[in-house]
Amino acid sequence: MQSLVSHDRVWIDKQTPEVFHALNSVAAAVRTAAAAVDLGRAVMELVNVRVSQLNGCAYCLDVHFRAAREAGVTTQQLAVLDAWQRSPDLYSDQERAALVLAETVTALPGEADIEREYAAARQHLSDDQVSVLIWAATTIGAFNRVSIMSKHPVRVRKEN
Secondary structure, three states, X not given: OOOOEEOOEEOHHHHOHHHHHHHHHHHHHHHHXXXXXXXXXXXXXXXXXXXXXXXXXXXXXXXXXXXXXXXOOOHHHHHOHHHHHHOHHHOOHHHHHHHHHHXXXXXXXXXXXXXXXXXXXXXXXXXXXXXXXXXXXXXXXXHHHHHHHHOOOOOOOOOO
16 A cells, blocks of 8 residues: 655555544534534534644644634634633533533543433533434544544635
């Protein structure tokens, strides 16, 4: 198999495309499931951006910042997303619950913290929504790792 390398990294999405296609299928299933349980695109993109922030994935931040704006997330919400807990008026109960769950899935803190954050999220989310959001955070986390380990570049664009 030919090596597809970016600088000193293998682009694993190109090197093993069948696995990357499977991951894309999971992401598509998550989007379909989210729509079915009334989790709007804006909530899902907030999760994608927040998990990508926590994981430090520049490529995914670039992609999902734009997707979030297209989904109706405000520039202000994105600007303060790293401090969302200190800005409760900017986010709905559902958005805050989704963010708590996404951060918990990403960080996997100790069991007591998981129980506390999970319980907080369930106050505003159905069981189906909790399930979809856990899948969403898990899936974007996988994409973050693919992009970070492949060293996918962020292409410079002119601002609109």
